Amino acid sequence: MRAPLDDTAAGARGNSSRRLITSVVVDAQRLVALEVALARQELKDLAMANAIAAGIMAFGGLLAVLGILVALPVLVVALLGWRWQVVAVWLAAYVVGGMLLIVIGRSRLQLRLPPRTLESLKENKEWALRHVRSNSK
Numbered sequence: 001m002r003a004p005l006d007d008t009a010a011g012a013r014g015n016s017s018r019r020l021i022t023s024v025v026v027d028a029q030r031l032v033a034l035e036v037a038l039a040r041q042e043l044k045d046l047a048m049a050n051a052i053a054a055g056i057m058a059f060g061g062l063l064a065v066l067g068i069l070v071a072l073p074v075l076v077v078a079l080l081g082w083r084w085q086v087v088a089v090w091l092a093a094y095v096v097g098g099m100l101l102i103v104i105g106r107s108r109l110q111l112r113l114p115p116r117t118l119e120s121l122k123e124n125k126e127w128a129l130r131h132v133r134s135n136s137k
Contacts (some may be wrong), residue, residue: 024131031124035117042114052107060101067094
């Protein structure tokens with residue numbers, strides 16, 4: 001007579017285990033979806049900041065090239081008898097302005113992995129390991 005009770009208890013444990021596994025799988029799927037959304041948002045923010053930095057650097061480079069392109073003909077004319085000091089100041093202003101913009105853009109450029117996503121992934125890994133260990137006991 002004990003056999004039917006044992007089958008019922010084993011069946012109840014099996015259902016409980018299935019529900020637990022289903023719950024863990026659903027939670028893991030939700031967690032992965034949230035991680036992907038977080039990574040997508042962080043990468044979007046990083047791409048926007050890098051686009052602005054690249055734009056500043058490009059404008060700085062353009063200014064430097066324009067300075068050289070304007071200064072060279074003016075410098076030739078200046079060496080032939082015009083006031084070369086004005087040309088030197090003009091060239092210096094373009095080159096310094098361009099270099100300043102390049103330095104500012106480079107300092108704002110961020111080539112790194114998304115930190116919040118990495119931290120969240122570490123926490124999720126620890127959670128999953130704890131969950132698996134506690135269920136295996």
